[in-house]
Amino acid sequence: MRVAVITLVAGRHRHLALQQRGLAHGARLPEHYVVVTMDDPGAADVVRGRPPTADTVAVPRTEGGGLPLAAARNAGARRALEAGADLLVFLDVDCVSGPGLLARYADAAEDGALLCGTVAYLPPPPADGYRLDALSRLAPPHPGRPVPSDGELRTGGDHRLFWSLSFAVTAATWRRIGGFCEDYTGYGGEDTDFAMTAAARGVDLWWVGGAAAHHQYHPVSRPPVEHLDDILRNGALFHDRWGEWPMEGWLRDFARLGLVTHDPRTGSWHRREPAGAGRPGPAG
Numbered sequence: 113m114r115v116a117v118i119t120l121v122a123g124r125h126r127h128l129a130l131q132q133r134g135l136a137h138g139a140r141l142p143e144h145y146v147v148v149t150m151d152d153p154g155a156a157d158v159v160r161g162r163p164p165t166a167d168t169v170a171v172p173r174t175e176g177g178g179l180p181l182a183a184a185r186n187a188g189a190r191r192a193l194e195a196g197a198d199l200l201v202f203l204d205v206d207c208v209s210g211p212g213l214l215a216r217y218a219d220a221a222e223d224g225a226l227l228c229g230t231v232a233y234l235p236p237p238p239a240d241g242y243r244l245d246a247l248s249r250l251a252p253p254h255p256g257r258p259v260p261s262d263g264e265l266r267t268g269g270d271h272r273l274f275w276s277l278s279f280a281v282t283a284a285t286w287r288r289i290g291g292f293c294e295d296y297t298g299y300g301g302e303d304t305d306f307a308m309t310a311a312a313r314g315v316d317l318w319w320v321g322g323a324a325a326h327h328q329y330h331p332v333s334r335p336p337v338e339h340l341d342d343i344l345r346n347g348a349l350f351h352d353r354w355g356e357w358p359m360e361g362w363l364r365d366f367a368r369l370g371l372v373t374h375d376p377r378t379g380s381w382h383r384r385e386p387a388g389a390g391r392p393g394p395a396g
Contacts, residue, residue: 178298229323
């Protein structure tokens, strides 16, 4: 089986370098490592000359400046399939593969299955950076997802728990799903849409024990207010496609902050207009 690893990058060069090191020290090396750069030409220099050899694909940002996450994943998959990949493994640039990740995904691979491994969120790195051999001791897998034991395979998973941080599909399954919907741009929604499409097309979700990834620390906003407009736009698109809103936990958090309003009649969410917006000014 020819295994391709696909990652997207727009900055986070230190994270990318450690991901590459993790792949190089795994029990199985990828036959193809595709790094999709989103307006980030410097990323090619980060991975050049180190194993596994990186094949870089450039994808421009959207007209509005957002990250084209769906389009970039599709571009990476196209490159891998053109090179003869049998299994596509997608890793977020923040994720470092555990030593058994690729081997376990390859062992579990089957047409008609969407494979997901565990992800552990690491604390901030020490001054000299993370050590690969210490990652598994720094944090347990995220408790919000199933945690099968090493070698265990749990089928019949809940597609709503799918995450794009670490997953794998065979080439045939990727074509059956049809890739990511490129109408989504910027942050949020495209991965949930992908999982819903998989479910609608009869693709089961499997949790793969031993396919562990470690998410490198970076600061985040909770809720992610810098992505508010993306979340509203992509959420509305998801609602149009599936009849419901995704990311409602974040939307409720935005509402508590007074940033959005919810229309219970339509189920829609909208940015809250500032007080006095749209009112005529005093005459004079």
